[in-house]
Amino acid sequence: MRFTSEQRLDDGVLEREFTLGQGLGEIPGTLWTPGSAPAPLILMAHNNGLPKSDPRLVARARYTAARGYAVATIDAAGCGDRPRSAAEEQARAELRRAMQAGEPVDEIFESFIGPMVEKAVPDWQATLDAVLSLPGIGGPVGYSGGWTALGIRLAVVEPRIVAAGFFAGGFVPRAQREEARQVTIPLLFLLQWDDEGNPRQRALDLFDAFGSKEKTLHANLGGHTGTPWFELEDGCRFLDRHLK
Template sequence: MDLHFTAEQRHDDGTLEREFILGEIPGTLWTPGSVSDPAPLILMAHNNGLPKSEPRLVARARTTAAHGYTVASIDAAGCGARPHSAAAMQARADLRRAMQAGEPVDEIFESLVGPLVEGAVPEWRTALDALLELPGLNGPVGYSGWTALGIRLAVTEPRITAAGFFAGGYVPRAQREEARQLTIPLRFLLQWDDEGNPRQRALDLFDAFGSKEKTLSANMGGHVGTPAFELAEGVGFFGRHLK
């Protein structure tokens, strides 16, 4: 399967942003403006099916690229503007209703997020195969973003050598078990008062990770209140393990 670039723009900081298509998979690749050696590749995903064009992801991607990394994001199956299954649409509707009514939502999350992860991981691996065939992209590879996807991807993809996870969002039972299999360096970012992510569940997940080198970075505030300095801390983490 061939990767084709469909559009590009050069930003003021020199970062080159290119849209691509790989079969039915749309993606974006951000390349640093000037780098003498092949830049490490970071796969960057947002939570629970949000698109690769989500502003917070784009801001993180551009800043990370400006620090000398190549960054890639895709809209995998059921994510972004790609078609959503009838089951996923029903689960989202059930989730909204249950949350408004104050009812338990764990099983609804399971029925929504579990299939999203199952569908997304093969497409991310296909994209990684194609990306590493591009000139100047030969690894090492890191992962940043959606925890549920990242756990499964890191467990099944040996080319990923370090990962940064965002604790927000539901993590299915299967990925909570798989967390014990992870051995790569990890950085786990937690918002202490995240209204959509029970704190104790996030702490239990961090404890379950099998990595000998794992860091928990917790800040006060809700889901979208992550301090700006955490992005620089994340870049530093990847600098220690990918460069």
């Protein structure tokens, strides 16, 4: 892990850019750490590969770090500014065309989001290893983000993750919908009732499928990007219960 820049925010949070690896396999990321230590770690991902610099993710990360957590995010393979394969670019172009034409898009989503999840998991695990080796950062570990499919996969394969907060706003491939039954950690599931891109019943069915004995659904009126700000505070209280 090589830190490439840093800045101290007004609330004492240290924000640092970093890279893992070398060459074309280099993983760019950002780490936020609070002024106090030791701090539990939150892996924070945005929806289906949006960049780590997305303003909504950065705002959530800074708020969460100010509440006493270390927060790490990355651009995993095929995400953000990372290189994309010709097949991924073709699938995205076909998705845009189908959406503009009002055609079904589930199979197109399956063709690139499923493989994207599989490629992203090793990058996130490498990030987890590197960040946990730093002084002042330790377990337990939580996951928070709109990339629900990635969160499901990580919760199944990564025992260090003990709680997760999901946003029901992205496409979840069939493989991860099946894996949801294997997820048993405590969950907080956020649903925008009028999300134009996420069928409500599909989100409710996914919530029902999770194998967790402790799972909470928060549903709010509004569209995809209308999640109320108070849900961020409630999400931190959820993390406090399970990670502190």
